[in-house]
Amino acid sequence: xxxxxxxxxxxxxxxxxxxxxxxxxxxxxxxxxxxxxxxxxxxxxxxxxxxxxxxxxxxxxxxxxxxxxxxxxxxxxxxxxxxxxxxxxxxxxxxxxxxxxxxxxxxxxxxxxxxxxxxxxxxxxxxxxxxxxxxxxxxxxxxxxxxxxxxxxxxxxxxxxxxxxxxxxxxxxxxxxxxxxxxxxxxxxxxxxxxxxxxxxxxxxxxxxxxxxxxxxxxxxxxxxxxxxxxxxxxxxxxxxxxxxxxxxx
Amino acid sequence: xxxxxxxxxxxxxxxxxxxxxxxxxxxxxxxxxxxxxxxxxxxxxxxxxxxxxxxxxxxxxxxxxxxxxxxxxxxxxxxxxxxxxxxxxxxxxxxxxxxxxxxxxxxxxxxxxxxxxxxxxxxxxxxxxxxxxxxxxxxxxxxxxxxxxxxxxxxxxxxxxxxxxxxxxxxxxxxxxxxxxxxxxxxxxxxxxxxxxxxxxxxxxxxxxxxxxxxxxxxxxxxxxxxxxxxxxxxxxxxxxxxxxxxxxxxxxxxxxxxxxxxxxxxxxxxxxxxxxxxxxxxxxxxxxxxxxxxxxxxxxxxxxxxxxxxxxxxxxxxxxxxxxxxxxxxxxxxxxxxxxxxxxxxxxxxxxxxxxxxxxxxxxxxxxxxxxxxxxxxxxxxxxxxxxxxxxxxxxxxxxxxxxxxxxxxxxxxxxxxxxxxxxxxxxxxxxxxxxxxxxxxxxxxxxxxxxxxxxxxxxxx
Ligand code: SF4
Numbered sequence: 001x002x003x004x005x006x007x008x009x010x011x012x013x014x015x016x017x018x019x020x021x022x023x024x025x026x027x028x029x030x031x032x033x034x035x036x037x038x039x040x041x042x043x044x045x046x047x048x049x050x051x052x053x054x055x056x057x058x059x060x061x062x063x064x065x066x067x068x069x070x071x072x073x074x075x076x077x078x079x080x081x082x083x084x085x086x087x088x089x090x091x092x093x094x095x096x097x098x099x100x101x102x103x104x105x106x107x108x109x110x111x112x113x114x115x116x117x118x119x120x121x122x123x124x125x126x127x128x129x130x131x132x133x134x135x136x137x138x139x140x141x142x143x144x145x146x147x148x149x150x151x152x153x154x155x156x157x158x159x160x161x162x163x164x165x166x167x168x169x170x171x172x173x174x175x176x177x178x179x180x181x182x183x184x185x186x187x188x189x190x191x192x193x194x195x196x197x198x199x200x201x202x203x204x205x206x207x208x209x210x211x212x213x214x215x216x217x218x219x220x221x222x223x224x225x226x227x228x229x230x231x232x233x234x235x236x237x238x239x240x241x242x243x244x245x246x247x248x249x250x
Numbered sequence: 251x252x253x254x255x256x257x258x259x260x261x262x263x264x265x266x267x268x269x270x271x272x273x274x275x276x277x278x279x280x281x282x283x284x285x286x287x288x289x290x291x292x293x294x295x296x297x298x299x300x301x302x303x304x305x306x307x308x309x310x311x312x313x314x315x316x317x318x319x320x321x322x323x324x325x326x327x328x329x330x331x332x333x334x335x336x337x338x339x340x341x342x343x344x345x346x347x348x349x350x351x352x353x354x355x356x357x358x359x360x361x362x363x364x365x366x367x368x369x370x371x372x373x374x375x376x377x378x379x380x381x382x383x384x385x386x387x388x389x390x391x392x393x394x395x396x397x398x399x400x401x402x403x404x405x406x407x408x409x410x411x412x413x414x415x416x417x418x419x420x421x422x423x424x425x426x427x428x429x430x431x432x433x434x435x436x437x438x439x440x441x442x443x444x445x446x447x448x449x450x451x452x453x454x455x456x457x458x459x460x461x462x463x464x465x466x467x468x469x470x471x472x473x474x475x476x477x478x479x480x481x482x483x484x485x486x487x488x489x490x491x492x493x494x495x496x497x498x499x500x501x502x503x504x505x506x507x508x509x510x511x512x513x514x515x516x517x518x519x520x521x522x523x524x525x526x527x528x529x530x531x532x533x534x535x536x537x538x539x540x541x542x543x544x545x546x547x548x549x550x551x552x553x554x555x556x557x558x559x560x561x562x563x564x565x566x567x568x569x570x571x572x573x574x575x576x577x578x579x580x581x582x583x584x585x586x587x588x589x590x591x592x593x594x595x596x597x598x599x600x601x602x603x604x605x606x607x608x609x610x611x612x613x614x615x616x617x618x619x620x621x622x623x624x625x626x627x628x629x630x631x632x633x634x635x636x637x638x639x640x641x642x643x644x645x646x647x648x649x650x651x652x653x654x655x656x657x658x659x660x661x662x663x664x665x666x667x668x669x670x671x672x673x674x675x676x677x678x679x680x681x682x683x684x685x686x687x688x689x690x691x692x693x694x695x696x697x698x699x700x701x702x703x704x705x706x707x708x709x710x711x712x713x
Contacts, residue, residue, distance in 0.1 A: 003334060003335050010549075011313050011488075012314050014549040014550035015312075019310075019552040019553075020552070023303065023304075023623070059497040062302075062500050063499075065294035066292060066298060066503055067292055068293065139530055148440065163513075164503065166518075171531075172526070178473075181470045182474065199498070200499035216327075216522055216523040217521050217522075218519070219473065219517055219518065222518070224516075226468050226516050227385045227469050228510075229432075230404070230407075231409055231428060232277045232281070232402070232405065237436065238469035240473060
């Protein structure tokens with residue numbers, strides 16, 4: 001018998017005895033054989049949520065109990081900015097693409113950028129052209145040492161999450177796995193419409209966009225790389241970028 | 251020396267170490283303030299916990315189905331899945347890949363499961379160099395020590411100790427700045443990432459619906475470990491499965507809040523395969539090793555099955571008065587604190603590890619802290635009960651029988667009292683010495699003097 005069959009066999013054998021459903025006391029109480037409770041009645045009559053015909057997954061029912069992301073765009077943007085301040089992500093909102101490009105050139109001079117890494121996309125292509133610096137495009141493969149030497153990685157994103165101040169990137173839409181973590185500065189170009197209220201919405205949106213042909217990596221980036229491993233004191237730039245900048249474009 | 255002796259001896263040493271106490275308490279106080287602040291951002295933390303417990307219940311109680319879904323989806327996208335019944339099988343699977351690839355340098359991101367199976371030792375014994383990339387893990391690796399805590403591996407060290415360590419091992423200049431220390435490690439690690447040919451990671455969740463693993467981290471080291479080496483290996487316990495992708499929207503913020511007092515951890519990344527056609531980078535091949543290692547035995551105990559719901563956030567360690575006093579290394583186990591005390595007897599044998607069930611004040615702080623509502627302190631009690639049923643302590647039982655007899659017979663009780671009153675004054679001559687018959691008690695506690703008169707005697711004098 002293969003290890004796979006052995007393990008699955010042991011699992012099936014073990015599961016013949018039901019375990020009590022959570023919240024129904026402790027101990028092997030046979031009065032609560034569990035499986036019947038899968039519709040989670042306790043969840044459904046909470047907070048005025050009507051009893052649906054198809055029972056809600058607990059994690060979907062839980063949305064109103066998680067930190068809120070805001071309803072209107074304005075609220076969501078405010079939350080994103082508050083979260084970003086706390087995370088030490090720098091955020092700019094621009095009225096036009098030209099303004100954004102001007103800011104980009106200003107940052108390039110102030111931080112003495114020598115080389116830029118990016119990927120092809122409508123926002124990144126325009127930005128890189130405006131910058132007119134030596135540029136490494138990661139699309140289709142690149143020498144790792146060259147990417148490591150770039151001053152900044154400029155990417156687009158799939159979504160900005162108001163609830164947590166996160167940026168959703170993927171290996172397909174934003175230049176691979178390393179572009180957003182290897183250079184010391186990660187700069188994100190996002191469109192106004194990419195702001196979503198919460199993680200749940202971002203995941204649903206990704207599912208609609210990709211499933212079942214997923215990019216091999218999707219990642220929520222929440223602030224610059226950080227560590228607290230030395231006396232629990234916050235240090236930025238542990239392995240990934242020391243600096244994370246978000247440009248919100250119209 | 252048995253594990254129980256080792257525990258007692260270590261505990262005795264560490265509880266007296268005031269420097270250790272100060273360090274841990276400062277760190278955990280900071281954590282508590284942050285955690286409470288983040289919990290307040292949840293309109294209803296308690297209901298969210300209940301939902302998390304229910305999702306995990308669903309996953310664990312249909313584990314066979316969800317595991318098969320997870321594996322089928324992974325395999326359909328070119329990932330090689332290895333099933334391992336034991337720690338040895340998991341080590342062999344990983345060693346097999348490493349050998350086949352003729353790996354020269356291996357980079358690893360934090361994985362408690364790898365600690366559980368002593369992976370680094372096995373790799374090093376075969377002559378492979380493994381570097382831990384998580385800063386805390388790297389520090390304890392340089393000290394040849396296991397991680398102190400499942401989330402904060404180096405929380406028992408001061409910046410000075412770390413500076414000395416780096417100075418000794420890496421030849422760096424001494425510094426008191428955590429920032430500079432971090433940058434020293436960053437520079438070392440950069441080169442390692444670029445040269446490593448194998449990257450090993452753990453996983454926090456395995457999503458059945460989409461065939462993805464999810465890794466939570468702050469530093470970006472796991473991101474790089476999964477991006478640059480040609481071969482990627484992920485080791486995870488079979489209990490990591492969750493049913494649906496949207497479940498992550500619940501678990502990721504809860505894990506960050508309970509575990510580290512963060513809204514969300516720096517990087518939460520889902521991997522569904524090796525580099526796909528048209529992608530810029532990523533490993534050419536990905537091996538996922540699924541580990542049982544007696545988790546199915548815990549699964550077979552419906553009373554404690556929910557211990558498999560654990561998402562390894564470390565919250566129960568952070569609030570545990572025992573953990574705070576005896577420290578993480580005293581446990582001598584990969585998983586320490588309340589959850590470690592609950593599961594280690596299942597994973598490594600009740601006989602040798604039952605003493606951990608006593609390492610609890612039964613205050614219940616762990617149960618209250620747990621984001622997936624595992625009934626930790628009752629499980630510790632159940633382990634105590636199971637230990638007694640499995641292996642009854644004869645002397646203790648005799649002592650209690652004797653005690654029961656004495657207290658059930660008034661004349662015997664009276665006699666015992668007289669005996670006590672007569673001989674207690676002599677006790678101080680042997681108090682705390684080797685001859686002290688009550689040494690087990692008096693070594694750390696006072697014995698109050700017996701009252702000159704019992705209530706019964708006093709009552710008689712009143713009449
Ligand atoms: S038992 Fe609960 S509190 Fe402890 S590590 Fe696991 S999930 Fe966290």
